[in-house]
Amino acid sequence: MPKMGLLLIILLLFMTAFFMASLTYAISLCLPNEVIYEKMMNAIVLPIFFLSTALFPTDNLSGELSIAVNINPFTYVINVLRALILQGNIAARDIIFVLILLSMMCVISLSWALYRLKKETSL
Template sequence: MGEIEGIYTIWLREMKRFLRYRSRIVTSIVTPLLWLIIFGTGLGASIRFATVPGGYRAFIYPGIIGQTILFTSIFSGVSVIIDRQYGFLKEILVAPISRTSIVLGKAFGISTASMIQTTILLLLSFLVGIIMTPACFLVTLILSLIISMGFGGLGLMIAAFTDSMEGFNLIMSFIVLPIFLLSGALFPITGLPAWLKSAVYLNPLTYGVDAMRYTILRDSVFPLEVNVLVISAFAVMMVFLAAFMFNVKEQSLM
């Protein structure tokens, strides 16, 4: 019971921190909408894209949701650095709960924030001509939870051994953009050169975007079962690796 209570307490703190900064919520919604409206309309007007109903804007819609989840999840790892600087992380580490529970609490908090943003974007699906059914809405939210757990774990793992916000942001800048661009969020991944296709297939976000594209548009490259298996395995692996990194850094943080 103590572990569950610890996970809940850390989750609640992460949620209060997220809701306290309303400008962050607004920015995280406005930015993907700008991508959809400006990038989707501008590029969609210059190319013929008839693989899915609704054209290019509808095609990139699941990818933009994936982008929002990626950015929110992975950059939320900076909370570890802030907690370390203010001494709160020491208090968490001396609590009678496991490092895995600490990471799970933070990862669930990050995932809940991502799901809130995903919900808002799904409610705005009419802007790209997509009718969202309740089943589609629910499945997409579940997918966003799994994806954000994975990338939230990745952000926490990197933050565990990064001592400054500047260093964290520098590492993230080299990681986030390639993950997004190589996920198939903005272009079909079929027909790519072999070297580029290999990089795309090694990217876990590829399977998350493909799963949401199947759920929302009924158009995907891989079977839904394969996509869910890959992103679930990635989420479990990242959470446990993040917990391992907390154990490794325990002596220096205490």
């Protein structure tokens, strides 16, 4: 695997983790206690995970399941990571699309987390 591919993999994993950390922090600031937080995170994370291509390919999907998998942003991240790991290269447009998608998601989740933090600390 070329060094550029490895750097892209690290960047994509970092951006995904950053997005999820910001999102979970913002959600935790909206909820009254940790019991509700655990249930809420299970209700969010598990469907996102199972409706991505992490466990199965999209080749034979049809109907509503195909639509749900295709609107899941993590489907695209996982597909790019899989292509980088298995093939060693990927089309630049796919990488750029995923980087823009993750950048937007990171900005939105961090902005929401900072907004919630300011609201909580300005009591």
